[in-house]
Amino acid sequence: MVYRTPFFLPLLYPNLTWRIPTKEKSICLTFDDGPVPGPTDFVLDILSRYNLKATFFCIGDNVRKHPDIFRRIVNEGHIVGNHTYNHSNGWNTTLEEYIENVHLCDTMVASYQLPVTGNTQPATGNYFRPPYGRITSKQINALKENYKIIMWDVLTQDYNQRITQQACLKGSIGATRKGSITVFHDSYKADRNLAFVLPRYIEHFLEKGYSFNAIPQ
Numbered sequence: 732m733v734y735r736t737p738f739f740l741p742l743l744y745p746n747l748t749w750r751i752p753t754k755e756k757s758i759c760l761t762f763d764d765g766p767v768p769g770p771t772d773f774v775l776d777i778l779s780r781y782n783l784k785a786t787f788f789c790i791g792d793n794v795r796k797h798p799d800i801f802r803r804i805v806n807e808g809h810i811v812g813n814h815t816y817n818h819s820n821g822w823n824t825t826l827e828e829y830i831e832n833v834h835l836c837d838t839m840v841a842s843y844q845l846p847v848t849g850n851t852q853p854a855t856g857n858y859f860r861p862p863y864g865r866i867t868s869k870q871i872n873a874l875k876e877n878y879k880i881i882m883w884d885v886l887t888q889d890y891n892q893r894i895t896q897q898a899c900l901k902g903s904i905g906a907t908r909k910g911s912i913t914v915f916h917d918s919y920k921a922d923r924n925l926a927f928v929l930p931r932y933i934e935h936f937l938e939k940g941y942s943f944n945a946i947p948q
Contacts, residue, residue: 734906736884746875748946750884751910756941758911760785761883763814763860765917766793766800770925774917775803777930783943785809786881787917788860791816791836798843805844810945812858812881813837821866829870833859833878858946881946885913887932889924896927903928904935912946 741749751759760778762785765771771787778785787804789811794801804811816835824832859878861870866880874880887903888894894902907913913932915925933943 734886734888734902736882736886740882741884744871744882746871747880747882748912749882750908750912751947753910756909756936756939758907758913758936758941758943759946760913760915760943761788761812761860761881761946762786762915762917763788763862764790764793764818764921766797766804767918768797768800770919770922771797771800771804771917773922773926774915774929775807775809777933778809779807780930781933781937781943783933784945785943786812786858786946788812788814788858788881789836789840790814790818791832791839794836794839794843801840801843810858810948811840811844812860812946813840813878814860815862818862820863821861821870822863826867826869826873830873833874879946881912883912883914884908885911887913887915887924887928889921889928890916890918892920892923894924896924899924900928900931903932907936 762774787809813833813836815832817832819829819832821829857878858881859874860881885906888899915929
C-alpha cells in the first residue's frame with residue numbers, strides 16, 4: 732500500500748506543489764471532497780479542539796448542497812481550494828470541459844463565501860487540486876497561470892475500506908516528514924478510517940513537537 736508519493740512524480744511535474752520545503756517540524760493538513768454533513772463537521776470539530784488550521788479542497792456541487800457547512804469552514808478561519816465542480820477526472824475530460832468545471836467551482840465558492848472575522852488572510856486562495864490527482868499536461872498549462880496546483884506527498888488511504896483503521900494510521904504516520912502535505916477526505920467513503928485516524932495522527936505529531944498548518948499563502 733503506497734502512502735507516500737513516489738519520488739519520481741515531483742521530478743516529472745516540478746511546477747506542481749508536492750510538499751513544503753522547510754526545516755521546521757511542520758505538516759500541512761488538507762481535506763478533499765467536502766463539504767458534507769457528518770464527516771466535514773467531524774473534521775472541523777477536531778481542528779477546533781486542537782486549535783489547528785487546514786486547507787479544504789471543496790467540490791463545487793457539495794458547496795451548493797451544503798452552504799452552511801461551507802460557511803463554517805470559512806468562518807472558522809480555514810483556507811478553501813478548488814476541487815472542481817463535479818469531482819472531474821482530468822484523464823477522462825476534455826480540456827474545455829475541465830476548465831469550465833474548475834471555473835464553475837470558483838463561481839459557487841465565491842457566491843457562498845463570507846468574510847472571516849479577525850483573520851487577516853483571505854479564506855479562499857488560488858489553490859487547485861485535481862480529483863484523483865489526475866490531470867493532463869494541457870490542463871496544467873491552462874491552469875498554472877491562475878492557480879497554484881497543490882498535490883501531496885502523503886495519501887492517508889482513508890477512503891480505502893479494505894484496510895484496517897490501524898493500518899491506515901500506521902501507514903500515514905510512517906510516510907509523514909517535515910513539510911509533508913497530507914491528504915484526508917471529508918467524505919462518507921472515508922468516514923470510518925477518518926474518524927479513527929485523524930485525531931490519533933494529530934496527537935502523535937503534536938507529541939513529537941510538530942505543528943499543523945494550512946497551505947501557506
